[in-house]
Structure formats: structure tokens, C-alpha cells
Amino acid sequence: MFKPALRTLRPARQLASPALRNLHASAVTRGVQEITRPAIETPVSLWNFTEEEEMLRESVRRFATDVIGPKVRQMDESEVMDPEIIQGLFDNGLMGIETSADHSGSECSFTSAIIAVEELAKVDPSVAVMCDVHNTLVNTVIRLYGNKEIQDKWLPDLATNKVGSFCLSEPNAGSDAFGLQTTAKKDGDHYILNGSKAWISNSGEADTFLVFANVDPSKGYKGITCFIMSKDQGVQIAKKEAKLGIRASSTCVLSFDDVRLPKENIVGEIGKGYKIAIEILNEGRIGIAAQMIGLAQGAFDNAVGYSYQRKQFGKLIGDFQSMGHQFAQAAIKIEAARLLTYNAARLKEEGRPFTKEAAMAKYYASVIAQEVSGQAIEWAGGVGFTRDLPLEKLWRDSKIGAIYEGTSNIQLETIAKLIRKDYVS
Ligand SMILES: Cc1cc2nc3c(=O)[nH]c(=O)nc-3n(C[C@H](O)[C@H](O)[C@H](O)COP(=O)(O)OP(=O)(O)OC[C@H]3O[C@@H](n4cnc5c(N)ncnc54)[C@H](O)[C@@H]3O)c2cc1C
16 A cells, blocks of 8 residues: 655755755845755765655655556556546645645655655656646646735645646747737636637646736736636637647647636736746756656666566677667666756756756756657667657657657757857846
């Protein structure tokens, strides 16, 4: 029987610790960014985790292997997330990882969320993205930008029983997300939403939606405002996409047709939705990087394990030098991507700038996830090409890392712009 993970852990309450009160003088705070881990005087390796984070990794690993593992193939083929898996995420405290205990959450660190996503992705990147979007995008927007009424009303359900979606992209607004056309017209104390959203993860299962809409298109992106709503307030699913990978993760087109929302459903300030989206996607990208390193490690473990069981020419195939050297090169790449990811997470927790590092982590982790999962198929030979092993699925799943939460070109743009700033005044 699987032991519930986070529910049994001591709440972290890190903000009250003396170490945090004596933050390193060089830590830089930006906007509403939280500081949840002190910058340290004595450097330690990026493989240093708190006891709580270590326990979390172990328990998520067991949940992924024992509970999700047996259902992965069936969920991929039916293109549906098993409701028992979603319930398992809630029961194990994985849908409110950073949410405070007062709001029924697990009150753990951002790194804990990254670890959870990584461990889930080793077994099923579809489950990982559900947990990632729900935690690093939806919960975090409400925690950081929602007022007390919004937090009290929405966070407890999101931590215990309701799935959330983050609705920014539209058919005509992808990389150029701030060209969005969904409008929210003021009508007394209400706003009337009209428009459509595209590519919305979790939307097939979700009950809570963060929707970005423009209250004043004449102001361009400065009219973009974030609203929160439940499904029964008027979210319509227009189409479910049939995808190459992460098939058990629902991705839908949504439409909003004269949806009437009270002004109390605005999250943050009117016209500041673009800022919320930029800041939240910066940290969300670290979650996608974690998904990709988990995926790469899952493919690696599976194929290398196989290579030390299969014999050809009277020898284990993993013992051929050319195989071993390929394993070594792949392991180096996974480790490099992991360190980029953990470092970006640490920078975020220390309240220091992390946009460039998050973009680097996401870009590189998605490159190596495609590369390693593709190689892993070859290492297993013919059987790697079949559905008897999870490798072909992981390879299909890996493609998404270069697309969502900013394509690889967009990550390179971000990195290049920040490099330029260092050289041009
Ligand atoms: C499975 C899936 C789940 C998703 N989940 C969500 C979600 O939950 N919420 C949400 O809001 N969105 C979600 N998205 C949307 C996702 O973020 C967008 O698909 C992504 O930002 C790219 O936008 P696009 O598809 O319109 O591609 P486009 O923007 O049309 O890009 C097409 C190509 O043009 C390139 N390109 C575009 N502009 C530039 C530029 N300035 N410089 C260089 N190259 C450029 C891109 O790199 C890409 O190669 C999801 C998408 C998918 C596929």
C-alpha cells in the first residue's frame, strides 16, 4: 500500500526561520517574487536538498512507479487521464505543494515542486504536466497575486479536489501571447468575457480556470487582465486536440460566450495581466525543464537497464564499448540539464534574477530529452521501436518540451536579449 507523501510531512514554514530573516545581503528581490530559501555563505553542491525534499522525492518516486506505472500505456492509448491518478495526486498533497497549510496545502518549497514534476515525468510526462501546470502556474498566480478573499476561496479546493488550468494562448496568439483577442467588457460591477483560448492543458478535467482577457484593447497589452472562474460560470470546451505525445494530458480549445464575472474575480490589478503572465511563465519554465530531465532519465534508465540484460555475440550489449560511451555522453547531458534546472530553481528561491537561467534550463533540457529518448530507442533495438517498452512514448512526449511555455526560439530570444544587456548600455 502506498504511503501518502506530503500530507504526512511537517509543514515547512520556512519564512519564519532565523536563516531567512538573515538573508544574504546580495539577494535581490524583484516585484512580488517570493524569497523562500536563504542565499548561503558557504556554497554547497546542487545535489543538496532538505530532508523534506529528499522524503518527497522518495515518496513521489514510489507513487509514480507503483500507482502510475501500471496505467501509463492504457492512458496513452485511450488519451484519457485515469481519475484515480488525479485523485492520487490530491491525496498525496501534490496539487498544493507550495500552498500554505492554512489553505490545505503541503507548504513545501519550490524545489519540492520541481522534484515532484521530475519524478512523475520519469514514469509519465502527462501526469507530470498536470501537476506542473496546476502548481507552478495556477496555484502560484493565486498565491502571489490574488487578494486574501481570492486565496481563501480558491486555494483550498485547488489543493484538495479541483484541477486548475492556465488560459493564455489563443488561436492567433501563441508566441505573441499578448496579441490575445479575448475581451472582458466592463458592465457595472461585472465583466463580460468573449473569445476563445487554444491549447489549454488540464482543461478536460479542470474546474478552475485562470483566463487572460483584455479589458481595453485600445491600450494593447496594457489592457490584459487575469480573471479566475469556475467551469460552471461559462467555460465551454470547443475541441479536444489529438496529439503526438503527452496524450493523457488533455489539451483543449475553450470558448467564452458572454461569460459574466463579478469584478471580485479579477486576480491582481486591472491591466497587469501581462506582467503576471510574464513572471509566472519565467518560473513555470523551470517546471518544464524538470519534466524534460525526468523524461530523459526515465528513458535512460529503461534502455540502459535493458542493455545489461540482453546478450548478442555472447556478451551483454551494454558491455560493448561503443554502447558504454553513448551511455556516458547521455548521462553527462542529463546531469548538465539537471544542474541548470536545479540552479534556476535555487536562484528563484533566493529571490535573485533567474529569467535567463530558467530559459537556458528549459531550452537545454528539451533538447537533451529529445536526443536521449531517441537514442534510448536505438539502444533497445527492435523492441525499443515497439510499444512493449515505454521508449517510443517518451520520445513522442519529448517533442512538447520545445513548444509549450515558450518555444525553443523564444527561449533563445530571451537568453540573447539578456546577454545583449550585459554588453550594450
Ligand atoms: C500540448 C500543448 C499544451 C499547451 N498548454 C498550454 C496551456 O496550458 N496554456 C496556454 O496558455 N498555452 C498552452 N500551450 C500553448 C503554447 O504555449 C504555444 O503553443 C506556444 O507558445 C507556441 O505558440 P504557437 O503554437 O501559436 O506557435 P507559433 O507562435 O505560431 O510559432 C510557430 C513557430 O514560429 C516560431 N516563432 C514565432 N515567433 C518567433 C520569433 N519572434 N522569433 C523566432 N521564431 C518565432 C516558433 O518558435 C515556432 O517554431 C500549449 C501548447 C501545446 C502544444
